[in-house]
Amino acid sequence: MVQVTGRDEAMLDWLRVVRMADTEAVRWALAGLGDSEVPEGPLSARMAQNWITRMLAAGLVGRGRPVFQQGSVVWPANTMSGRVPDLYRQTARHDLAVATVAARYLARGYEWRRDRRPRTRRDHQADGVAIRDGMAELVEVELTPKTPIRYKAIHSNHAERLTREGFSRVVYLATPASARLVVKEADRWLFRDLRPRLVAVPVMDARGAWTGDDDAAWVAHLMAPAPTLQGAEPALWEVTA
DNA sequence: AAAGTTCCTACGGGCGACTG
DNA sequence: CAGTCGCCCGTAGGAACTTT
Secondary structure, three states: OOOOOHHHHHHHHHHHHHOOEEHHHHHHHHHHOOOOOOOOOOOOHHHHHHHHHHHHHOOOEEEEOOOOOOOOEEEEOOOOOOOOOOOOOOOHHHHHHHHHHHHHHHHOOOEEEOOOOOOOOOOOOOOEEEEEOOEEEEEEEEOOOOOHHHHHHHHHHHHHHHHHOOEEEEEEEEOHHHHHHHHHHHHHHOOOOOHHHEEEEEOEOOOOOEOOOOHHHHHHHHHOOOOOOOOOOOOHHHHOO
16 A cells, blocks of 8 residues: 655645646656755656656556657546546647646745636636745746737736736746747837836747756746735735635 | 665667668 | 667666665
């Protein structure tokens, strides 16, 4: 019989939020959800592998190996809503990238949640919400640049959520090309008081892997003091389920 | 003792280089 | 042209060793 610890539960909660993850993400999540407050790095691949096989034996996760990436993918064996996630869908690569990002936030002492569903036709759902010290930032993972026109709507939605919903910042973890475009369009569409609160950091590659090319910039961003929030409706983001 | 790491072997897919 | 050889990666898992 497999003993399920508190960290295992936290891991499974995280896995339910991100829906699927590769072993790299599992390594970081294990570190982030472990005892040490801010771990220096991920746990070894061996530990991730052990965790996966333990959970597999307990019937708590499923595992598969999509072709597009050389590596295996785990998902919660939840059964409730979804069975096996479609690893061959167009969005699978993006979902795995989000899991990678989420795991790294966990390792920085953040909590990771799904953004609330869009409320209106115009509304935009971010890839995740990272929370620490009572502050929440919207996180977007961008592997392919969108057509420039779309950023007008998305960025103005971000602006609204920064001012009305109490989010401290919007962070894009992106490929270099995507980051450039995001920044360019942010310069166009965000007012100058809001503009510094949107950051795009080029740390991803097109396959969804964390390159860490600008890891230092990301860490610096996380460490930077958050802007003071005025007129924010506190904790609107807390009611996301 | 449990958690974690490092080292080892084996296995398989992708891919470029080479070969008949 | 097809076939295959070696190499690279990343998984799977055993085992020994270190850390907490």
